[in-house]
Amino acid sequence: MSSTETVAENRIYNDAIDKEEIIDDWQLDMNFHVFSKHTRQTISAQDTLVHLECVEQLTPVDMMNLANGEHDATGHCVWMGAFLLLDALGVLLQECFTGKRILELGCGTGIGGIGLMCAHEKERRPSYVLLTDADPDALQVCQRNCQQHNQLSENKYDIKELTWGEPLSPENLNASFDTTLATDVLYDIALLPPLFQTAHSALKANGLFVLSHVPRACYSSQHPPVDDLDQYIIDQATHNGFLLHRHIFPNQLPREFRTKESLNESVSLTDMQEVGASLFVFRKAPEK
Known part of the structure; x- marks a missing residue:
């Protein structure tokens, strides 16, 4: 040498x-606690402002931990799909959420369910929201965010750990919800079958599943890329007992409500349209 x-x-x-x-x-x-800085952010939700503890963006170390399977900090951010849901509340509220029992899947910070429970007049809000996620750390953030909002009655919501695809407890989850909800959760196309299975099992007959989707799904050798991701999602929904009820695009929504101080102020409906974001509303198909 x-x-x-x-x-x-x-x-x-x-x-x-x-x-x-x-x-x-x-x-x-x-772990992410060292590198992801949680801050208090203001988020526009139709006619109200929601104050939320979250991570504004992931750090390179967060991405390394995620890639290595060590820690997943993605549930501590608020992603575009949640902003799209909040912009669409005026269109979806009456049919999908008002007076309904809601199950949120992959709630992360809780922005979806909290937005539903805070926006609009009390009589237009859900009767009950169950926020669920597979990540216990994200659920702790969700719990703190719910407790920050004094207008949320404790008997109107619960927070539970839930992994998609696993059997639901008959007493309080199985076939007991009017609407299931998920925002920006399809970062891996392999998650589609268990997501639809859990959403279907949780719904009452004729119930609705609202999926706010931003196309960023990753693929693998077991799940190669598809030519039309939207159509693939619809096909998977049909295979798992759903019918497409509505497919809503950002350019079909009224002008979004924004304030200069809000986290979502920089993400417009035009931005969402350009990246291919959309809202699927599926209805549970009648049993044959």
Whole structure:
């Protein structure tokens, strides 16, 4: 081995030792709590403003942890699909949410359910909302966000851990909801079957599933890319016992409500239209 190669190897080894010592000295817990900074944000929800604890954007370390399967901080952000739902409340509220029992799947920060429970007059809100997520850490954030809003009656909502595709408890989940809701949850196309299975199992006869979708699904060798993702979603819904009731695009909605101080102020309906975002409303098909 040449002297140059020896020096290079020693430098790499010493750099590695230095990094280990730095991490040990800092005593860092390598998870998103260290790198994702939660802040209090204001979000426009039709005729009201919702104040929410969330992460404004993921850091590179968050992305590394997500890729390595160590920690998933995505549920601590508010994504475009949630903004689209809030902009569409005026169109969807009466048919899908007013006076209804609602189950939110993949609630994350809770912005979807909280937006429903805060926006508009009391008589136009849901009768009950169950916010669920598979990530216990995200549910803690959701709990804190619900507690920040004094207008939310504790008997009007609950927060529970729920993994899609698993059997639902008969006493309080199975076939007991008028509407299920999910916003921007399809970051992996493999999640579609369990998502639809859980949404279907939770709904009463003729119930609705509102899916606010932004096309960013990733693929794998088991799930290769599809030519038309929207049509694939519709086909999967049909296979799992749903009928397409409405398909709503951002350019069909009234001008969005925004304030300059709100987190969603920078995301317009035009932006949503350009990236292919849309709202699916599926109806549970009658049993044969």
